[in-house]
Amino acid sequence: MRVHVADHPLITHKLTVLRDKNTTSPSFRALTEELVTLLAYEATREVRVEPVEIETPVTKTVGIALSDPKPLIVPILRAGLGMLEGMVKLLPSAEVGFLGMVRDEETLQPTTYAERLPDDLAGRQCYVIDPMLATGGSLIAAIDFLLQRGADEVIAVCLLGAPEGLEAVKAATAGKNVTVVLGAVDEKLNEHGYIVPGLGDAGDRLYGLV
Ligand code: PRP
Ligand code: URA
Numbered sequence: 001m002r003v004h005v006a007d008h009p010l011i012t013h014k015l016t017v018l019r020d021k022n023t024t025s026p027s028f029r030a031l032t033e034e035l036v037t038l039l040a041y042e043a044t045r046e047v048r049v050e051p052v053e054i055e056t057p058v059t060k061t062v063g064i065a066l067s068d069p070k071p072l073i074v075p076i077l078r079a080g081l082g083m084l085e086g087m088v089k090l091l092p093s094a095e096v097g098f099l100g101m102v103r104d105e106e107t108l109q110p111t112t113y114a115e116r117l118p119d120d121l122a123g124r125q126c127y128v129i130d131p132m133l134a135t136g137g138s139l140i141a142a143i144d145f146l147l148q149r150g151a152d153e154v155i156a157v158c159l160l161g162a163p164e165g166l167e168a169v170k171a172a173t174a175g176k177n178v179t180v181v182l183g184a185v186d187e188k189l190n191e192h193g194y195i196v197p198g199l200g201d202a203g204d205r206l207y208g209l210v
Contacts, residue, residue, distance in 0.1 A: 108193040161185045
């Protein structure tokens with residue numbers, strides 16, 4: 001597994017505002033979208049392309065276009081939905097599949113409650129989006145699911161990660177074609193499985209308490 005942690009003052013600045021407990025839901029949503037666009041720039045560095053011939057007003061030339069099959073973006077509901085618009089802006093021709101997962105707040109184990117994905121993902125590059133990588137349980141389950149359906153490669157884009165979760169994902173995906181791109185890796189997980197300093201519950205901050 002490859003890991004890329006963004007090192008850019010604009011990303012750190014936007015994350016700082018996102019972390020602030022006084023940041024309101026509308027600002028939190030707007031910042032999430034801006035952050036994913038910045039992270040997607042790095043996450044799509046190896047997106048598959050092929051040569052394409054075009055004519056400029058001056059001459060013929062060869063450029064590149066995204067290859068088929070097009071990339072698949074997979075937001076993990078709920079919180080991953082907050083990252084979807086930002087990702088689609090950068091990859092407008094991508095397709096979108098959905099995975100609904102929720103973590104049991106006691107056991108910290110994830111359960112999958114919804115799935116709307118193509119049956120066959122052979123040859124696909126899949127971009128999983130979820131703001132939080134805490135214990136890593138949800139991301140490991142999502143990656144397993146996509147690889148079992150035949151995905152060629154999984155690239156996860158997360159705003160924040162905990163070192164414990166990142167190690168767990170590394171161990172679970174050893175030797176597999178997986179990359180994780182993060183805005184920051186925080187200090188640790190607390191006794192409730194929350195990222196410290198983190199930003200709290202991303203789903204609740206985006207969409208309200210459930
Ligand atoms: C959050 C988050 C991740 C998961 C991370 O979702 O968006 O999916 O927790 O935790 P883990 O790394 O320990 O698995 P949550 O289960 O709170 O659901 P929600 O998005 O519907 O709020
Ligand atoms: N899920 C969140 O939304 N936040 C955390 O800190 C951990 C899991």
